[in-house]
Amino acid sequence: MLIGYMRVSKTDGSQSTSLQHDALIDAGVTQEQIYEDKASGKHDDRPGLAACLKALREGDTLIVWKLDRLGRNLHHLVNTVHDLTGRGIGLKVLTGHGASIDTTSASGKLVFGIFAALAEFERELISERTRAGLASARARGRKGGRPFKMTPAKVRLVMAAMGHKETNVSSLCKELGVTRQTLYRHVSPKGELRPDGEKLLGKS
Secondary structure (H helix, E strand, O other), X not given: OEEEEEEEOOOOOOOOOHHHHHHHHXXXXXXXXXXXXXXXXXXXXXXXXXXXXXXXXXXXXXXXXXXXXXXXXXXXXHHHHHHHHHOOOEEEEOOOOOOOOEOOOHHHHHHHHHHHHHHHHHHHHHHHHHHHHHHHHOOOOOOOOOOOOOOHHHHHHHHHHOOOOOOOHHHHHHHHOOOHHHHHHHEOOOOOEOHHHHHHOOOO
């Protein structure tokens, strides 16, 4: 079954769901299976989304007009879709930057997998910056262990990126702050896990 969800950001009626509604209908969602909220995406209390997620069953597909209609932020979005995937429910985005996401297809799963890796990478960057800020406030004479250059999020991101021929390995290494040697110790040129990568992800 196809189930649609739409949201506008204001409750004063200045924004309309007409465009989203028409797109969902064109995608095959029936009027009875469309859920709606009129609230900011930053708010957790979205009764329409809560009812929508509760109504979904295994084998159903949730359809949204744009990706930002569903999640408050990338982290929330990733968690929501992971929950749907675990329940055997697909997600399809009709337009916008997330239009290539269709978790019922192999290519769509790959795209969302990259999004998930980026979200985890973003969280780790924030954590690293926080640790760096705390360290700079401490006495300079304090010694600590050498931080790991490669993290689980980076490994997943490299696996996804190395699967594309157009990936520039030098640029990827620079972006992640690792050397080629470190990268290839964890992931092969074809994006396959190597022993160090398997160990980091707990697969060994």
